[in-house]
Amino acid sequence: MTALVDTPAEIEPPALKRSKKSGGGLGRYILVRFLLIIPTIFILVTLVFFLMRVTGDPITAALGGKLPPDQLAAKIHDAGYDRPIFVQYFEYLGQIFTGNFGSTLDNQPITQVLLTYGSATLELAFFALIVALLIGIPLGMVAAKFRDKWPDAVLRVFAILGYATPVFFAGLLLKLVFAVWLGWFPVAGRANTDNALALQQLGSPTGIYFLDALRSGNMAALGDVLQHAALPAIALGLLTGGVFLRLVRTNVIGTLGRDYVEAGRSRGVSEFRLVTKHAYKPALIPIITVMGLQIAMLLGGAVLTETTFEWKGLGFQLAQYLGSRDFVAVQGIVALLAVLVAVTNFIVDVIAALIDPRVRY
Amino acid sequence: MSKNTTKLRYLAAFAGVSALALTACTGPAGNTSNTSGGASGGSFTIGTTDKVVALDPAGSYDNGSLFMETQVYPFLVNIKPQGNEIEPDLAESASFTKPTEYTVKLRPNLKFVNGHTLDSKDVKFSFDRILKINDENGPASLLTNLASIATPDANTVVFTLKQPNDQTFPGVLTSSAGPIVDDEVFPADKLMTDEDIAKAHPFAGAYDVTSYTKNQLVSLKANPGYVGLVEKAKTDVVNVQYYANSNNLKLDMQTNKIDVAWRSLSATDIGDLKTKDNVKVHTGPGGELRYIVFNFNTMPFGSKTAEADPKKALAVRQAMADLVDRQAISDSVYKGTYTPVYSPVASGLPGATEPLKSLYGDGNGAPSLDKAKQRFADAGITGPVTVNLQYNPDHYGPGSGDEYAKVKDQLEKSGLFKVNLQSTEWTQYSKDRNKDLYPVYQLGWFPDYSDADNYLTPFFVKDNFLHNHYDNAEVQKLIAEQQGTNDKAKRADLIGQIQEMEAKDLSTLPLLQGNQIAISGNNVDGVDTTLDAAFKFRLAVVSKK
Numbered sequence: 001m002t003a004l005v006d007t008p009a010e011i012e013p014p015a016l017k018r019s020k021k022s023g024g025g026l027g028r029y030i031l032v033r034f035l036l037i038i039p040t041i042f043i044l045v046t047l048v049f050f051l052m053r054v055t056g057d058p059i060t061a062a063l064g065g066k067l068p069p070d071q072l073a074a075k076i077h078d079a080g081y082d083r084p085i086f087v088q089y090f091e092y093l094g095q096i097f098t099g100n101f102g103s104t105l106d107n108q109p110i111t112q113v114l115l116t117y118g119s120a121t122l123e124l125a126f127f128a129l130i131v132a133l134l135i136g137i138p139l140g141m142v143a144a145k146f147r148d149k150w151p152d153a154v155l156r157v158f159a160i161l162g163y164a165t166p167v168f169f170a171g172l173l174l175k176l177v178f179a180v181w182l183g184w185f186p187v188a189g190r191a192n193t194d195n196a197l198a199l200q201q202l203g204s205p206t207g208i209y210f211l212d213a214l215r216s217g218n219m220a221a222l223g224d225v226l227q228h229a230a231l232p233a234i235a236l237g238l239l240t241g242g243v244f245l246r247l248v249r250t251n252v253i254g255t256l257g258r259d260y261v262e263a264g265r266s267r268g269v270s271e272f273r274l275v276t277k278h279a280y281k282p283a284l285i286p287i288i289t290v291m292g293l294q295i296a297m298l299l300g301g302a303v304l305t306e307t308t309f310e311w312k313g314l315g316f317q318l319a320q321y322l323g324s325r326d327f328v329a330v331q332g333i334v335a336l337l338a339v340l341v342a343v344t345n346f347i348v349d350v351i352a353a354l355i356d357p358r359v360r361y
Numbered sequence: 362m363s364k365n366t367t368k369l370r371y372l373a374a375f376a377g378v379s380a381l382a383l384t385a386c387t388g389p390a391g392n393t394s395n396t397s398g399g400a401s402g403g404s405f406t407i408g409t410t411d412k413v414v415a416l417d418p419a420g421s422y423d424n425g426s427l428f429m430e431t432q433v434y435p436f437l438v439n440i441k442p443q444g445n446e447i448e449p450d451l452a453e454s455a456s457f458t459k460p461t462e463y464t465v466k467l468r469p470n471l472k473f474v475n476g477h478t479l480d481s482k483d484v485k486f487s488f489d490r491i492l493k494i495n496d497e498n499g500p501a502s503l504l505t506n507l508a509s510i511a512t513p514d515a516n517t518v519v520f521t522l523k524q525p526n527d528q529t530f531p532g533v534l535t536s537s538a539g540p541i542v543d544d545e546v547f548p549a550d551k552l553m554t555d556e557d558i559a560k561a562h563p564f565a566g567a568y569d570v571t572s573y574t575k576n577q578l579v580s581l582k583a584n585p586g587y588v589g590l591v592e593k594a595k596t597d598v599v600n601v602q603y604y605a606n607s608n609n610l611k612l613d614m615q616t617n618k619i620d621v622a623w624r625s626l627s628a629t630d631i632g633d634l635k636t637k638d639n640v641k642v643h644t645g646p647g648g649e650l651r652y653i654v655f656n657f658n659t660m661p662f663g664s665k666t667a668e669a670d671p672k673k674a675l676a677v678r679q680a681m682a683d684l685v686d687r688q689a690i691s692d693s694v695y696k697g698t699y700t701p702v703y704s705p706v707a708s709g710l711p712g713a714t715e716p717l718k719s720l721y722g723d724g725n726g727a728p729s730l731d732k733a734k735q736r737f738a739d740a741g742i743t744g745p746v747t748v749n750l751q752y753n754p755d756h757y758g759p760g761s762g763d764e765y766a767k768v769k770d771q772l773e774k775s776g777l778f779k780v781n782l783q784s785t786e787w788t789q790y791s792k793d794r795n796k797d798l799y800p801v802y803q804l805g806w807f808p809d810y811s812d813a814d815n816y817l818t819p820f821f822v823k824d825n826f827l828h829n830h831y832d833n834a835e836v837q838k839l840i841a842e843q844q845g846t847n848d849k850a851k852r853a854d855l856i857g858q859i860q861e862m863e864a865k866d867l868s869t870l871p872l873l874q875g876n877q878i879a880i881s882g883n884n885v886d887g888v889d890t891t892l893d894a895a896f897k898f899r900l901a902v903v904s905k906k
Contacts (some may be wrong), residue, residue, distance in 0.1 A: 067832070081829050107554075183616065188609040194600075197578065197580050273489060308606075316605065
């Protein structure tokens with residue numbers, strides 16, 4: 001992965017042929033990466049399990065103080081939480097192995113929670129990624145073009161602010177300015193009441209309002225969905241957009257100094273064309289690699305963004321379950337998110353290996 | 362890359378940016394719901410932060426669930442809007458026919474929305490299953506005085522009670538234990554999921570559920586077959602929008618994206634909304650109490666302390682009652698959303714009096730340092746008394762911290778008390794308070810039903826839920842007597858006597874009573890009608906112009 005530093009990365013010219021160093025080939029690389037998912041998930045699930053149990057058993061967490069001690073003890077016993085912790089741990093591992101991540105306190109399987117709310121989070125993450133790319137790539141190129149001049153300085157500060165500002169704070173600020181003061185965007189939610197009801201009542205809805213609105217052919221609903229998505233997507237997208245901006249800037253500066261760019265410059269190609277046509281393409285490759293890590297960041301940020309904007313996705317639900325002390329649900333969702341992040345990173349690694357000549361395998 | 366591909370990419374990027382920009386220009390972000398009145402009765406959207414625990418009455422005993430149950434399920438008896446007496450609702454008549462028998466005659470030809478017949482079997486089924494399931498989140502505890510239910514015919518239900526003439530029983534029928542459910546839909550021995558309930562339409566209240574996404578968005582449609590205390594739903598379609606964050610509820614109300622906001626906005630938000638021209642703040646009597654509990658064993662000079670002295674312990678309680686400035690807390694912390702209360706019974710209920718007003722402070726509700734000093738002098742207390750005062754920051758709203766900081770300040774300013782203020786999270790708090798760990802501590806109360814007894818029995822009988830070792834045989838005798846007294850005036854007198862005795866004993870120190878507060882747009886009618894002594898928000902009486 002490319003480090004997020006301002007010194008230009010060593011970028012091979014695009015035409016450079018990949019040289020095999022270890023001799024294993026792409027197949028072996030993919031196999032190793034795939035096998036690495038297993039210990040990653042194992043460690044994450046183990047950590048989540050034991051960290052959650054540090055606070056006690058889930059029954060006491062949820063019902064402590066509500067039930068008399070004898071009834072509480074009976075429920076703990078029935079649920080098996082009075083058994084040795086390692087017995088419970090291995091049982092939990094066994095359940096996960098069969099795809100059973102447990103159930104919430106109101107008896108909803110965690111996998112069902114994921115299906116119900118995951119689509120909203122996926123939609124938000126998608127919009128946020130678009131915002132991040134729309135911010136990061138063009139502004140990164142501008143910053144590189146005006147290296148060490150005032151536009152560059154302004155954009156670098158903007159980038160730092162983007163990823164250093166807590167996402168809930170950015171969200172509140174955006175809400176205050178664009179929803180409350182200017183009234184351009186809604187304060188919260190994924191669609192207004194009528195549209196949300198209409199989209200929910202579609203036959204086999206995907207849960208991704210953007211797609212459902214497109215399917216229904218209701219352009220007013222589509223506009224409403226986009227309007228609701230704008231502020232959360234910007235709040236979350238700024239987080240990643242700042243990272244992309246600095247990454248693109250660094251890499252474009254690196255490629256602008258390469259021989260093939262100098263050659264173009266000596267032949268009279270304009271600076272604008274050099275940046276937008278010749279230098280930016282190789283500079284974009286590291287973004288693919290970084291995107292894998294950003295998925296985890298986006299999912300983490302989604303908890304706060306969804307809570308701030310009442311975007312009822314997985315992150316929002318996670319916060320609700322935490323509030324109601326439903327630790328089984330929290331444990332299940334976190335474990336499931338860990339699996340998702342590990343698998344996404346694997347896919348991104350494979351894509352990066354295919355397109356980035358600097359990746360060795 | 363070809364030129365065409367490049368152009369296509371620029372075009373796509375431009376389209377993306379334009380789409381976002383256009384969404385900003387598609388007009389204000391208000392609600393686009395069809396709110397035209399007409400024959401259909403129009404629609405409105407209400408926002409709330411009160412979540413539904415369960416739509417199944419056997420598994421819920423909370424404000425959020427009762428709000429939804431009030432709209433969709435029928436109740437045998439109820440308090441009509443702006444009334445304060447319990448009257449037949451689904452019933453044609455309801456009264457004690459023997460000291461231990463409460464007989465209800467149902468209205469004829471009742472039906473659920475799904476077409477099933479609603480008769481005495483459904484009524485018996487509804488209460489029996491609450492007791493049988495006995496869910497930890499359910500209202501079974503409200504039915505402890507119910508011995509059995511008989512159904513002599515399809516329209517008659519006879520409740521046999523363990524204690525005779527229980528005047529609180531009709532109140533129980535209006536509470537979370539009271540919704541009548543369809544015996545052809547609900548299982549007798551286990552809870553039904555909200556989604557399955559919504560699909561089966563086992564409703565006979567003013568509204569039917571047409572779309573149900575739990576704690577997100579629920580759509581209700583007026584039930585054409587409804588009969589009951591509210592003549593007819595004034596609005597055809599009501600959408601209930603749930604919020605996790607009260608600030609979002611406030612902002613959506615402020616921007617008129619929703620038409621009504623009901624529970625729970627902070628005092629600051631309500632104060633802010635009062636300054637807006639496009640919304641109205643409605644206030645009605647509320648039943649919620651905030652009070653301080655004294656543990657008679659562990660409070661200063663309590664019976665299990667090294668300096669045990671009942672006279673001095675009473676003087677400490679009385680001096681605290683002399684020194685607390687309820688109005689100052691109401692104004693500065695709660696901006697008037699909670700108001701001073703001078704009785705263990707919420708004001709406005711039949712039988713409620715204000716004995717603490719004349720007994721303590723300046724005799725008019727304000728504090729009095731001289732009186733407090735005199736109490737200490739009379740009891741022989743010399744130096745400042747140290748009070749370990751506990752409060753809870755996460756169960757009774759965000760104002761608790763400021764409220765108890767104010768109490769500490771008021772007590773310490775007198776020079777008579779040194780207050781160690783501590784807070785504990787609710788899960789631990791609710792356990793610790795029962796283990797005598799808190800000598801003096803905060804609690805709050807929201808009534809199960811509108812009756813003065815609901816503020817007396819749970820607190821002042823032996824082995825009450827406070828577990829504070831207060832034991833007054835005379836009070837217990839009077840509580841039992843008022844429960845079995847049919848004569849309303851005589852019962853009110855007994856309730857008055859109990860309040861007087863409690864004001865003298867000070868097992869608890871009542872501080873504040875919460876108002877019911879709702880916000881609406883200027884074009885909404887009927888909100889004031891439902892903010893009454895029933896403490897129930899009835900959507901059926903609300904409409905939008």
